[in-house]
Amino acid sequence: MKIKRSGSALAEADMTPMIDLVFQLVAFFMIVTNFDQQQADERVKLPVDQLAQPRQEARKYEITVNMGFIRDAEGRILSQPLVMNPETGEVDVLTYGKTQLPREAAIARAQGGDEQVSKTTIAIRADAEFPTGLVQELIKLAQEAGFSKFSLKAMAGEE
């Protein structure tokens, strides 16, 4: 048998299919990555409901309030009900409602007047085991601060 030997010692790999594939992967991860939910606190175990509808478009003015507990690795509750705020850390619900919400309202008012306050939605992400009364207290304090739109978050899907 005759074996042909090519003259070139340097083998050039064809990069094109690999680049195609890598671009596909980059595009996939860019689309799948969701930067909207940065305000969500992972410690909050949201209730699950099949009727919870994900929003088609994001709201322009939204303040997310994470309400939950500090839990151990097995999920046992270790703390009082708390608001988990990325700026102030964990604070008591009533303290948050009385200090932080009026501050948020003042910021919104400074940016766009009373109209912006009324357009701002308070998105409540409360833990499934959170006492309802405290969620209501927070809504009441938010109303006193000037907010009127609320949205209660739940995980979409079957239990």
Place this chain on the structure above:
Amino acid sequence: MKIRYRPDEAKVEIQMSSMIDIVFQLLIFFMLTLKIVAEEGDFDINMPIGQAASSAPPELKVEYKVRLLADADGNLRDIRVGDKSLGAQVPHSFNLLNNDVRGWASSGGTYSDDLEVEIDADYNLHYQYVIKAISACTGFVQGDRKIKFLEKIKFAPPRRPAGG
């Protein structure tokens, strides 16, 4: 000026390696920032101040009141609509509630814009039951479709524990 023409160098080789470096960096960035979370949905509630108070002026709204009772641990003890007790079985009692609200919403002959559900829950009741009640009062799932028949939900004033 002298222009050099080299007919033997028609094929220009592009340097791919730097581009590949950047593309790999991008790929790794997006892979690391990816957080797989279940989709979150929400229930909208419009509650301007004064509406929750019992002294609000009487409006032309037709109201349906759901009372959710809790035991000492915050679990559901009973769902009551008027004098009717619907029990505390999940999801059976919430299905009963859903049927009841649907019957009520379709019987009045009014537009659903005028219908409103008020949820009156015990202070220590776990929040998940309130979400279930809101879900049962606003819509249902038929096959793959989610049908909403009512939009307006409000809360009764919180029932603070005695001495609290």
